[in-house]
Amino acid sequence: xxxxxxxxxxxxxxxxxxxxFLTFCLLKAAPGDxxxxxxxxxxxxxxxxxLAEARQALGLDRPFFVQYAVWLSRIVRGDLGGSxxxxxxxxxxxxxxxxxxxxxxxxxxLATLIVSLVLGxxxxxxxxxxxxxxxxxxxxxxxxxxxxxxxxxMWIFAVQLGYFPAVGLGRPWSMVLPTLTLxxxxxxxxxxxxxxxxxxxxxxxxxxxxxxxxxxxxxxxxLHRLKPSLxxxxxSLSVTxxxxxxxxxxxxxxxxxxxxxxxxxxxxFNRDFPVVMGYVLAMAGVFTLVNLAADxxxxxxxxxxxxxxx
Amino acid sequence: MSCGLFRHxxxxxxxxxxALLLGTLAGLALFAPLIAPANPIDVNLSQRxxxxxxxxxxxxxxxxxxxxxxxxLHGARITFTAVFAILSFTVLSGTxxxxxxxxxxxxxxxxxxxxxxxxxxxxxxxxALAIAGILGPGLSSVILALCGVQWVRFFRLARSMTASLRxxxxxxxxxxxxxGTWAIMIGHVLPKLLPSVAVLATLQMGRIVLSVSSLSFxxxxxxxxxxxxxxxxxxxxxxxxxxxxxxxxxxxxxxxAVLGGQLMGMGLQKKLDLSRKGYL
Numbered sequence: 001x002x003x004x005x006x007x008x009x010x011x012x013x014x015x016x017x018x019x020x021f022l023t024f025c026l027l028k029a030a031p032g033d034x035x036x037x038x039x040x041x042x043x044x045x046x047x048x049x050x051l052a053e054a055r056q057a058l059g060l061d062r063p064f065f066v067q068y069a070v071w072l073s074r075i076v077r078g079d080l081g082g083s084x085x086x087x088x089x090x091x092x093x094x095x096x097x098x099x100x101x102x103x104x105x106x107x108x109x110l111a112t113l114i115v116s117l118v119l120g121x122x123x124x125x126x127x128x129x130x131x132x133x134x135x136x137x138x139x140x141x142x143x144x145x146x147x148x149x150x151x152x153x154m155w156i157f158a159v160q161l162g163y164f165p166a167v168g169l170g171r172p173w174s175m176v177l178p179t180l181t182l183x184x185x186x187x188x189x190x191x192x193x194x195x196x197x198x199x200x201x202x203x204x205x206x207x208x209x210x211x212x213x214x215x216x217x218x219x220x221x222x223l224h225r226l227k228p229s230l231x232x233x234x235x236s237l238s239v240t241x242x243x244x245x246x247x248x249x250x251x252x253x254x255x256x257x258x259x260x261x262x263x264x265x266x267x268x269f270n271r272d273f274p275v276v277m278g279y280v281l282a283m284a285g286v287f288t289l290v291n292l293a294a295d296x297x298x299x300x301x302x303x304x305x306x307x308x309x310x
Numbered sequence: 311m312s313c314g315l316f317r318h319x320x321x322x323x324x325x326x327x328x329a330l331l332l333g334t335l336a337g338l339a340l341f342a343p344l345i346a347p348a349n350p351i352d353v354n355l356s357q358r359x360x361x362x363x364x365x366x367x368x369x370x371x372x373x374x375x376x377x378x379x380x381x382x383l384h385g386a387r388i389t390f391t392a393v394f395a396i397l398s399f400t401v402l403s404g405t406x407x408x409x410x411x412x413x414x415x416x417x418x419x420x421x422x423x424x425x426x427x428x429x430x431x432x433x434x435x436x437x438a439l440a441i442a443g444i445l446g447p448g449l450s451s452v453i454l455a456l457c458g459v460q461w462v463r464f465f466r467l468a469r470s471m472t473a474s475l476r477x478x479x480x481x482x483x484x485x486x487x488x489x490g491t492w493a494i495m496i497g498h499v500l501p502k503l504l505p506s507v508a509v510l511a512t513l514q515m516g517r518i519v520l521s522v523s524s525l526s527f528x529x530x531x532x533x534x535x536x537x538x539x540x541x542x543x544x545x546x547x548x549x550x551x552x553x554x555x556x557x558x559x560x561x562x563x564x565x566x567a568v569l570g571g572q573l574m575g576m577g578l579q580k581k582l583d584l585s586r587k588g589y590l
Contacts, residue, residue, distance in 0.1 A: 011427075015427050143516060143565055145564045147540070151561065250524055265529070276444075291431075
């Protein structure tokens with residue numbers, strides 16, 4: 001286990017290097033001269049001399065890889081630089097918006113897990129009604145655009161029926177529609193995955209043995225077939241979280257939730273690239289950590305994973 | 311397995327349904343200028359927000375009095391152009407680089423694999439969002455951004471398959487008899503890759519439609535008068551109460567296009583008997 005964890009951690013480290021390098025290259029490629037923006041924020045005159053001075057102060061005259069190293073060392077210390085637009089620190093902006101996104105993602109993750117467990121157990125019998133429903137649901141869930149679904153739910157439940165608030169935060173039940181919108185696709189996908197795994201256990205010998213003992217199907221399902229089928233669900237956790245994290249951009253923008261997705265899209269339109277890159281980096285960081293956690297969890301539950309990686 | 315034949319047949323049905331759906335949409339896109347009853351960007355302020363089936367404009371008019379049906383038809387053109395551009399670039403570059411990494415020198419493989427791992431470390435559309443943002447709003451920047459991100463899927467598929475094909479006897483025999491890297495790649499490896507690449511490409515069609523319209527919905531894609539589906543959906547938000555058909559119709563078109571791609575991919579996968587698990 002320790003060996004697996006070390007290997008995986010090393011992999012994460014290398015990936016993190018590539019991710020930060022990619023982000024740095026994008027930041028360098030982005031339009032806008034940081035030196036000019038700094039001068040404008042200080043409301044000083046931008047002539048040749050002051051520009052050159054500002055460039056030197058910001059370290060823009062140094063070689064590319066030195067700049068990367070300096071930038072990286074700042075990132076590691078949690079300093080994501082200053083915003084071009086508001087002159088606030090990017091780290092503070094992200095800290096303010098992050099809880100909203102985290103809250104939405106966690107709610108949606110919980111909803112996903114509950115729905116996929118219930119639907120998966122219900123469709124344990126291959127060829128049954130629930131099996132067909134889950135199959136159809138998975139196709140529907142993979143094809144429906146979440147922004148359309150969000151607007152549909154908003155129209156039905158907020159505009160027509162008035163059950164939930166349409167946009168914004170803070171009122172009771174205001175997270176119901178965003179959570180539903182975000183979770184539907186991943187939930188239906190995972191339900192089908194889980195159902196397929198349970199169905200595969202149907203001709204296992206331990207199930208045959210349990211049946212020959214005369215145990216009821218419900219008992220067999222819950223006591224014998226459920227546990228081994230959970231492993232693939234844990235393995236797909238990283239995919240699910242990736243879907244959810246990426247989905248928050250759209251959902252936050254539909255329901256006007258002041259999270260990181262709204263922050264990032266606003267920053268794109270303000271050409272405020274330090275904020276955009278801070279967002280991208282934060283998302284990649286969270287996603288990488290979740291991936292690592294899911295892998296370690298998998299290896300811990302299922303020794304075969306550990307052995308395969310050797 | 312006893313249900314093998316049935317499964318094959320089921321694959322055919324799914325594949326035909328998807329192909330019919332996508333084919334119809336593609337046909338409508340191709341002949342949009344001929345079928346569309348009006349110019350999609352012609353503003354007519356005296357005819358604003360007319361609901362469907364109430365006037366000569368079959369699916370009603372939008373907030374500027376433009377014919378919704380014509381806009382949807384021309385929107386299909388934009389979507390299919392983008393899908394065609396992105397798919398042809400990503401299939402070609404991803405597959406070729408994947409083959410190269412799978413059988414080329416180790417340092418090429420290591421570098422490319424690490425790079426793609428880096429790209430895959432960003433969840434979903436987020437990296438594409440940043441790239442498109444840097445390039446500035448516009449359909450072409452969305453296409454470029456998605457090209458830059460989506461080739462990774464084909465790369466991973468081609469790399470892992472090439473690496474495992476290398477161990478096969480017939481490829482080993484070709485190596486021993488002195489065939490060059492390119493000859494092996496074109497003569498022995500690529501033909502074996504084609505079915506899987508075809509399945510991934512069809513599955514990708516729907517995903518690309520979804521990505522393009524998502525980025526346009528956020529305002530990064532097609533610039534306003536252009537009738538892109540995602541952009542239409544985003545414009546219609548304000549009129550949700552008075553004209554719900556305005557957001558319903560473009561979203562439904564996106565749904566149909568993605569569904570078509572998804573069904574085709576699933577059907578093809580079953581027909582070619584490729585396992586669902588793995589790199590697709």
